[in-house]
Each structure stands twice: as C-alpha cells, then as structure tokens.
Amino acid sequence: MYDIQNIQVVHFISQSLRAHKLMKPDVDYIIKDNKIMSIQKSTGRIAVGRRFSNNLHQALEAKEKVTIQQENEEIASISLQNYFLHYRHLSGTTGTAITEKEEFKNIYRLEVIRIPTNKPVRRVDYDDLVYGTEKEKNDAILDLVKEKHSVGQPILIGTDNIESSENFSTLLKKKTNIKHHLLNAKIHEQEAHIVSQAGEYKSVKIATNMAGRGTGIILGGNPDMMIQHRVNNRSDIDSLELDRIRSEIIKNTSESKEKVQKVGGLFVIGTARHESRRIDNQLRGRAGRQGDKGCSRFFLSLDDNLIKTFSNDKMRDFF
Numbered sequence: 001m002y003d004i005q006n007i008q009v010v011h012f013i014s015q016s017l018r019a020h021k022l023m024k025p026d027v028d029y030i031i032k033d034n035k036i037m038s039i040q041k042s043t044g045r046i047a048v049g050r051r052f053s054n055n056l057h058q059a060l061e062a063k064e065k066v067t068i069q070q071e072n073e074e075i076a077s078i079s080l081q082n083y084f085l086h087y088r089h090l091s092g093t094t095g096t097a098i099t100e101k102e103e104f105k106n107i108y109r110l111e112v113i114r115i116p117t118n119k120p121v122r123r124v125d126y127d128d129l130v131y132g133t134e135k136e137k138n139d140a141i142l143d144l145v146k147e148k149h150s151v152g153q154p155i156l157i158g159t160d161n162i163e164s165s166e167n168f169s170t171l172l173k174k175k176t177n178i179k180h181h182l183l184n185a186k187i188h189e190q191e192a193h194i195v196s197q198a199g200e201y202k203s204v205k206i207a208t209n210m211a212g213r214g215t216g217i218i219l220g221g222n223p224d225m226m227i228q229h230r231v232n233n234r235s236d237i238d239s240l241e242l243d244r245i246r247s248e249i250i251k252n253t254s255e256s257k258e259k260v261q262k263v264g265g266l267f268v269i270g271t272a273r274h275e276s277r278r279i280d281n282q283l284r285g286r287a288g289r290q291g292d293k294g295c296s297r298f299f300l301s302l303d304d305n306l307i308k309t310f311s312n313d314k315m316r317d318f319f
Contacts, residue, residue, distance in 0.1 A: 012055060019059035026163040029060060034067055036060045039162070081107050096281045123265075123288025126297040128273070130307075137301035138168070141269060142175050144297075145204065149178055153263040154203040156217070158283040160272045165208050168271060172206070180204035193229055196222035198286070199266050201256045219265055219292050220257025223249050265293030272304050 001010060023029065029038050030046070036057060038047045051057040051072055061068040084090060090108055097104065101112040131137040141157070148155055159165040162184040169182045183194045183205060198205045199219040216222070226249045231237050237245075260266070266287040274280050280298065287294030300307060 012059075015055045015059045016062070019056060019063045023056075023060060023063075024163070025064070026166065027161045030162065031064055031066060035069075036064060036066060084108065095285050096278045099278045099281060117291075119291030121288055122291060123284075123294040123296065125284060126295065128298045128300055131299070131301045134301045134303040137271075137299050137303075138171060141168075141271060141299050142171070144269065145172070145178065146176055148263075148267050149176075149202060149204060151263050152202045152259060153265075153267050154199050154201065154219075154260060155205070155267050155269060156198045156283075156286055157204070157206045157269045157271060159206065159208055160274055162208055164271065165206050169206050172204075178204055180206060183207040193225055196225040199257075199260060201259045217266060217286050217289065218253075218257075219260045220253040220255070223253045226253070261293055264295055266295075268294070268296040270296070270298035273298055273300055273306050275306060 025031065027039070029036050029052075031037070032046075038050055038052055038057075039045070040047045051069075052060065053072075053074065055071055058068050058071055085108065090110060097112050098114055104110045104112050129137075129140060131140060145155055145157070157168065159168060165182060165184045169180065172178055172180055181194050181204070184207070194205060195207070195217065197203060199217045200221040203221075223246075227246055230245055230249070231242065268284055268287045270280060270283055284296040287296050302308070302311065
C-alpha cells in the first residue's frame with residue numbers, strides 16, 4: 001500500500017476517510033443545487049466559489065452522491081495576512097478588534113485604539129449560565145424565551161452552526177409553538193430583511209454566527225427595509241401610494257420602538273460559546289446599539305464541544 005507507486009491511492013483513501021468521518025454536513029458544508037458548498041466558520045455563510053483543496057471537495061461530492069467536478073489546479077497561493085502586508089498602508093475599523101489586539105500587533109504591526117461609543121452603552125451583559133447536560137441548557141433557554149416573549153421583548157438567538165440552529169428551531173416549534181424566523185447559510189438570500197427586523201416587538205430570530213451581516217438592528221423594526229420589502233416587484237405603486245405606505249410603516253415602527261424600549265430592548269441569547277471570543281462579542285453587540293436598551297446572556301453545558309475540549313471529568317462533580 002505504501003509503495004511509491006501507490007502514494008496517490010493512499011492520498012485518496014486518506015481524504016475519503018476525512019470526508020466521511022470528520023467533515024459534517026450543515027457544519028462544514030451544505031448541499032445546494034446538487035453541489036457541495038463550503039461554509040465559512042467565522043460568518044456562518046457560504047464561501048461562494050471556494051472548494052476544499054487536495055481532492056477533499058471531490059471526496060465530499062462522492063460521499064453525498066452529487067456530481068463530482070474537476071479538481072481546481074492551484075498555480076500559486078498566498079495567505080491573506082501576507083497579501084495584506086504588501087500594501088504600503090493598512091487600517092480598518094471594527095467593533096470587536098480589541099480581543100485580537102495582540103494578533104493585529106504581531107501579524108500586521110498595527111496598534112488597536114479603542115474609540116468611545118457615540119452614546120453610552122446601556123446593554124446589560126448577564127453572566128454565563130452553565131448546565132450539566134445539553135437538555136438542561138435547552139430547557140433553560142426555552143424558559144427564558146417564553147418569559148421574554150410573553151412581555152413582547154424581541155429575542156435574537158445565536159447558534160454556532162447550521163445544524164444547531166435548525167435543531168433549536170425544531171425544539172422551539174415543538175415545545176413552545178412560538179413563531180420565529182431562522183437565518184443560516186441555507187437561506188442567506190433573505191438575511192438582510194430577517195436580521196433588520198430582529199428588533200420588532202415580539203420578534204424571535206434564530207441565526208448562526210452574526211459576523212459580517214452588514215445590517216443594523218433597529219428597535220421596533222427597520223422602516224427602510226420594510227418599505228423596500230412592501231413595494232418590491234410592484235409596478236402599480238404611484239407616488240401617493242408610496243407616501244401612504246411610508247407614513248404607515250414609520251408610524252408603526254415608532255410605536256413598536258417605544259414598546260420595545262419599555263420591555264428592555266433586544267435580548268440576545270447565545271446557545272454556546274464559540275472558539276473565538278470575538279465572534280461571541282459580535283453576537284452580543286447586536287443588542288444595545290446607539291444607546292438603545294438591550295440584554296445578553298450565554299448558556300453553556302458540559303456537553304458543548306468547547307467545554308469538552310477545555311474541561312475535565314472533575315467538572316461534572318459540581319452538577
């Protein structure tokens with residue numbers, strides 16, 4: 001098997017085992033339009049046009065019984081870090097750079113400066129809650145969702161991958177029957193509208209990693225997105241009808257915002273901690289924007305992959 005003439009066969013077997021045992025659907029990739037689409041871990045989005053290298057993508061295509069495409073030929077490659085370092089000047093802004101301060105300094109030779117927020121942050125970040133099992137954790141999250149939804153507080157539930165987002169959506173339907181919207185890489189075409197309305201009164205949204213969504217969450221709902229959604233693909237609307245729709249939506253969102261402010265603003269729930277603290281901060285930072293009220297809380301269990309990686313069996317003695 002390991003003779004020189006069989007080296008390529010060993011490579012194919014290795015990649016096939018990796019595709020079948022290590023790569024998980026709805027976590028590392030999805031199947032869409034008879035194609036394997038890779039998922040970016042940091043954003044939860046489809047990596048359009050990107051294929052896994054070294055025949056791994058073809059192995060996944062064989063595993064999922066979709067059309068096997070020709071392997072891309074790699075002429076040359078460069079890491080993003082080295083590519084950016086070719087520029088004479090580097091700079092940027094982000095709300096979560098402070099956690100990666102050392103990385104920016106070591107890799108890009110850039111200093112990170114914290115700029116004060118435009119308005120004081122009124123968001124309340126509650127301590128994490130840790131449970132012994134995933135079931136106990138999910139039951140606690142469901143109880144919190146029911147409690148906050150009963151008073152009309154909008155809720156944004158963040159998960160760490162597509163599979164867990166769909167599982168929690170199923171659980172929410174089964175145990176509470178609360179109407180909600182699901183956002184992940186499978187329905188990314190609707191993401192701007194779904195995320196923009198996460199601040200509506202009694203709204204419940206479930207989403208994968210919130211990085212790079214590029215859409216602000218306005219308490220009471222985003223009137224511009226609502227207007228666009230209402231008039232989209234309608235050619236029969238004249239200026240008077242458009243003004244009427246705009247006035248109606250602005251009035252409704254203003255009234256809704258007052259209600260949402262009274263019940264505490266957007267409540268962000270994290271169903272697990274991510275390997276990167278920056279991604280957790282991106283989720284948490286969706287609440288309490290521009291001086292609005294807001295809350296956040298993360299729930300963990302000893303069954304979480306992150307806890308399993310960094311804990312030991314003695315932790316279970318506390319539960």
